[in-house]
Amino acid sequence: MNIDYSPEELEFQQEVRAWFKENLPEDLKQKNMRGEMLTREEIISWQKLLGSAGYLVVSWPPEHGGPDWNATQRYIFDAERAAAGAPVGFSMGIIMLGPVLMAFGSPEQKEKYLPKIESAEDWWCQGYSEPGAGSDLASLKTQAVLDGDDYVINGTKIWTTYGHYANRCFCLVRTDNECKPQAGISFILIDDMSAPGIEIQPIVSIDGEHHLNQVFFDNVRVPKENLVGQEGQGWTIAKYLLTHERTTIAGVADSKLNLANIKRIAAENEVDGKALIDDEQTRLDIAQAEINLMQLEFTNFRTLADTAAGRAPGPESSLLKIKGTDTQQELSELKVKMAGYYAFPWHTEGFVGPEDFAYATQTYNFLRASTIYGGSTEVQKNVVAKMLLGLR
Amino acid sequence: MDFSYSDEQKLIKEQVEKFVQNDYSFETRNKILEMDEGFDRSVWQQFAELGWLGVPFSEEDGGFGGGAIETSLVMEAFGNGMVLEPYLSTIVLSGNALAFAGSSEQKAELLAGIIGGELLMSVAYAEAKSGYNLANVGTSATKAGDAYTVSGEKVVVLGGASADKLIVSARTSGGNSDEDGISLFVVDAKAAGVEVRGYKTMDGGRAANISFNDAPAELLGEEGKGFAVLDRVIDYGIVAASAQALGEMNSSFQKTLAYMKTREQFGKAIGSFQVIQHRMVDMFTHVESSRSMLIMSSMKVASSDAVERKKAVSGAKVYIGDAARAVAQDAVQLHGGIGMTEELDIGHYFRRLTLFCGIFGSKGYHLRRFADQG
Numbered sequence: 001m002n003i004d005y006s007p008e009e010l011e012f013q014q015e016v017r018a019w020f021k022e023n024l025p026e027d028l029k030q031k032n033m034r035g036e037m038l039t040r041e042e043i044i045s046w047q048k049l050l051g052s053a054g055y056l057v058v059s060w061p062p063e064h065g066g067p068d069w070n071a072t073q074r075y076i077f078d079a080e081r082a083a084a085g086a087p088v089g090f091s092m093g094i095i096m097l098g099p100v101l102m103a104f105g106s107p108e109q110k111e112k113y114l115p116k117i118e119s120a121e122d123w124w125c126q127g128y129s130e131p132g133a134g135s136d137l138a139s140l141k142t143q144a145v146l147d148g149d150d151y152v153i154n155g156t157k158i159w160t161t162y163g164h165y166a167n168r169c170f171c172l173v174r175t176d177n178e179c180k181p182q183a184g185i186s187f188i189l190i191d192d193m194s195a196p197g198i199e200i201q202p203i204v205s206i207d208g209e210h211h212l213n214q215v216f217f218d219n220v221r222v223p224k225e226n227l228v229g230q231e232g233q234g235w236t237i238a239k240y241l242l243t244h245e246r247t248t249i250a251g252v253a254d255s256k257l258n259l260a261n262i263k264r265i266a267a268e269n270e271v272d273g274k275a276l277i278d279d280e281q282t283r284l285d286i287a288q289a290e291i292n293l294m295q296l297e298f299t300n301f302r303t304l305a306d307t308a309a310g311r312a313p314g315p316e317s318s319l320l321k322i323k324g325t326d327t328q329q330e331l332s333e334l335k336v337k338m339a340g341y342y343a344f345p346w347h348t349e350g351f352v353g354p355e356d357f358a359y360a361t362q363t364y365n366f367l368r369a370s371t372i373y374g375g376s377t378e379v380q381k382n383v384v385a386k387m388l389l390g391l392r
Numbered sequence: 393m394d395f396s397y398s399d400e401q402k403l404i405k406e407q408v409e410k411f412v413q414n415d416y417s418f419e420t421r422n423k424i425l426e427m428d429e430g431f432d433r434s435v436w437q438q439f440a441e442l443g444w445l446g447v448p449f450s451e452e453d454g455g456f457g458g459g460a461i462e463t464s465l466v467m468e469a470f471g472n473g474m475v476l477e478p479y480l481s482t483i484v485l486s487g488n489a490l491a492f493a494g495s496s497e498q499k500a501e502l503l504a505g506i507i508g509g510e511l512l513m514s515v516a517y518a519e520a521k522s523g524y525n526l527a528n529v530g531t532s533a534t535k536a537g538d539a540y541t542v543s544g545e546k547v548v549v550l551g552g553a554s555a556d557k558l559i560v561s562a563r564t565s566g567g568n569s570d571e572d573g574i575s576l577f578v579v580d581a582k583a584a585g586v587e588v589r590g591y592k593t594m595d596g597g598r599a600a601n602i603s604f605n606d607a608p609a610e611l612l613g614e615e616g617k618g619f620a621v622l623d624r625v626i627d628y629g630i631v632a633a634s635a636q637a638l639g640e641m642n643s644s645f646q647k648t649l650a651y652m653k654t655r656e657q658f659g660k661a662i663g664s665f666q667v668i669q670h671r672m673v674d675m676f677t678h679v680e681s682s683r684s685m686l687i688m689s690s691m692k693v694a695s696s697d698a699v700e701r702k703k704a705v706s707g708a709k710v711y712i713g714d715a716a717r718a719v720a721q722d723a724v725q726l727h728g729g730i731g732m733t734e735e736l737d738i739g740h741y742f743r744r745l746t747l748f749c750g751i752f753g754s755k756g757y758h759l760r761r762f763a764d765q766g
Contacts, residue, residue, distance in 0.1 A: 001394060001395055001396070001397065001398075001401075001461055001687075001691065002393065002394055002691075003393060003688075003691050003692075004393065005393060072393065283763045284759050284760070284763060286763070287759050287760075287762045287763035288710070288759060290707070290762070291707040291710050291711050291759075291762060292711070294685070294688065294707050294711075295681050295684055295685050295711055298684035298685065298687065298688045299680065299681060299684040301393060301395070301684075302395055302683075302684055302687070304393065305393050305394060305395045305396075308393070309396070319677055319680065322677070323677070323681065378670070381669065381670045381673040381674075382666070382669070384673045384676070385666075385669035385670070385672060385673050386669075388676065389649060389669070389672055389673065389676060390653070391649075391652065391653070391663040391664070391668070391669045391672060392663075392664060
């Protein structure tokens with residue numbers, strides 16, 4: 001048993017650290033550290049810079065342009081990315097669509113789509129949820145009907161993150177109404193989000209920002225070669241992604257940076273004649289958050305060691321997601337409590353109080369979504385109860 | 393990074409697990425509970441013969457060459473069956489105190505004695521008004537010529553009534569809560585001036601209040617420098633107790649899970665209800681998260697960096713304590729009425745885990761100790 005990185009891994013860590021130090025633009029770093037939302041252009045140019053260094057599709061195998069890193073290296077990379085203050089970027093194409101195409105896509109699809117994900121030319125959004133199909137995804141109703149050489153799509157998708165930034169969309173659609181709901185779902189690619197019949201309506205969330213959208217499809221024609229896999233295979237494909245290795249799902253690296261930031265803020269900000277850290281409740285709240293994070297990091301290490309030893313992580317990822325998002329919410333709430341009255345001014349009004357607190361409320365509000373998206377905490381618990389505990 | 397066990401570690405883990413499973417059933421444990429001392433000396437002899445009493449100690453000290461990780465493997469397996477023999481007080485606390493601070497003569501006599509199973513020992517540190525603060529020591533030691541005597545009273549000394557020798561913290565200088573000026577002594581439990589009042593604890597174990605009235609004492613380690621040794625010894629105790637708690641938590645969880653699949657109400661197994669399923673997932677998460685904290689603290693307790701050691705141990709105690717409380721309470725709740733009964737093991741795990749929450753410092757105490765490290 002040992003807890004240390006190998007000399008090779010330490011060397012890798014230094015290499016990655018140096019790259020971020022050299023290449024991360026200072027203004028992007030400051031914006032990200034404050035919790036401010038980045039513009040489409042800022043994200044794209046950062047992703048392109050990562051891509052030019054071979055640091056974008058880090059989870060992909062070398063035959064598709066990945067760097068051939070193991071799980072530990074990918075973890076180290078993400079830890080260094082977070083410690084440097086660099087944003088996660090937008091990764092639906094990289095972490096979701098890429099693996100799907102590699103496993104289920106035709107050679108033509110791979111050739112057409114993968115290189116443009118790798119070069120950050122394409123921005124993919126995900127069309128899964130519908131107004132009537134949230135946690136119960138299998139009840140989705142958006143129809144794709146074959147008409148000649150095209151599928152004709154009708155229906156609506158909701159909570160489409162960055163749908164207004166994306167130029168392409170991968171969707172789950174219904175191609176069969178007669179069979180069991182899961183068996184009638186197909187996975188289809190929409191090449192152009194500005195195609196006739198597609199309407200994107202913004203949804204402003206409780207952080208006051210526009211990340212989310214509702215997308216309407218009115219007789220949208222998509223060539224039949226855009227179907228991934230077979231008709232009816234959509235559910236299998238969606239589930240495949242659930243068990244795909246996710247060593248960074250817990251968000252440990254970002255939470256660690258966040259905690260360090262909170263400790264600094266608590267030492268630098270004075271309230272009622274003393275530093276925040278000298279307020280006993282704040283001091284203990286921070287200690288508890290740090291302990292929770294310690295646990296999360298070590299559980300993450302255990303999964304990482306398992307992955308490195310060739311044991312496939314399965315529903316354990318659900319536990320990391322549950323605890324990881326708990327910690328993210330806990331830290332954001334702590335910052336709001338520390339801000340006191342300075343949590344009140346809305347971020348659109350400029351810096352009313354200390355800059356450190358300007359986006360505290362916005363982040364706290366936004367992170368309520370973390371236990372809802374990507375399978376809500378309740379759905380994750382259903383999965384663990386069934387798959388790991390055999391309760392049914 | 394590697395969290396797999398070596399062949400030697402696997403061997404000891406399997407050996408102790410097998411013993412608990414085959415030879416330490418709940419019925420056997422109930423019989424041992426009724427014995428005068430609350431444990432079975434013949435079982436202790438068996439541990440000695442199997443070499444288990446030497447697990448935490450180096451080979452030159454006559455041990456197995458293990459450390460906190462190996463000790464945790466033994467303790468977790470003991471936790472599965474709520475083993476009553478005084479491993480924590482004699483081996484982990486007293487043994488480590490001797491290994492850290494003992495002279496070669498003391499090691500040859502006392503450490504060899506406990507490894508061989510001939511000698512039982514306890515560490516007496518808590519006092520009526522000390523709370524969890526190891527530096528709050530009212531017991532005093534006086535030097536006359538080359539010999540010391542100690543006077544004062546120690547409370548809730550685990551295993552104290554069966555101990556042949558006691559390791560006692562006493563003040564040789566300094567004010568009531570100073571870390572400097574505390575010394576450790578070995579005192580013979582049968583010596584003149586030593587009075588032992590033993591009693592049962594909530595889990596069926598045994599403890600004692602012990603008063604010292606000019607009792608003859610032999611210095612262990614350097615005079616006035618006992619606090620750092622005791623602080624480290626208790627940290628090893630916390631890791632070992634956490635391992636035992638993990639075994640108890642895991643057993644409570646496994647037994648509850650099995651019961652959820654067989655107990656029927658409203659015409660079906662109650663484990664089919666979502667409200668039960670989510671609570672079982674929470675319980676499972678508590679167990680697995682605690683395992684992470686145990687592995688982390690059992691690796692870091694040996695760190696020469698005191699801040700790293702204290703953060704790891706206190707962090708683990710806070711976390712595993714909370715998890716233990718939740719698992720113990722939920723195991724009783726989910727069992728329903730039967731979980732309330734003396735005849736079912738679930739209630740006994742509950743008592744053990746409740747005791748764990750308070751041993752070597754409460755949640756509040758360790759949260760503060762963690763925060764104090766910065």
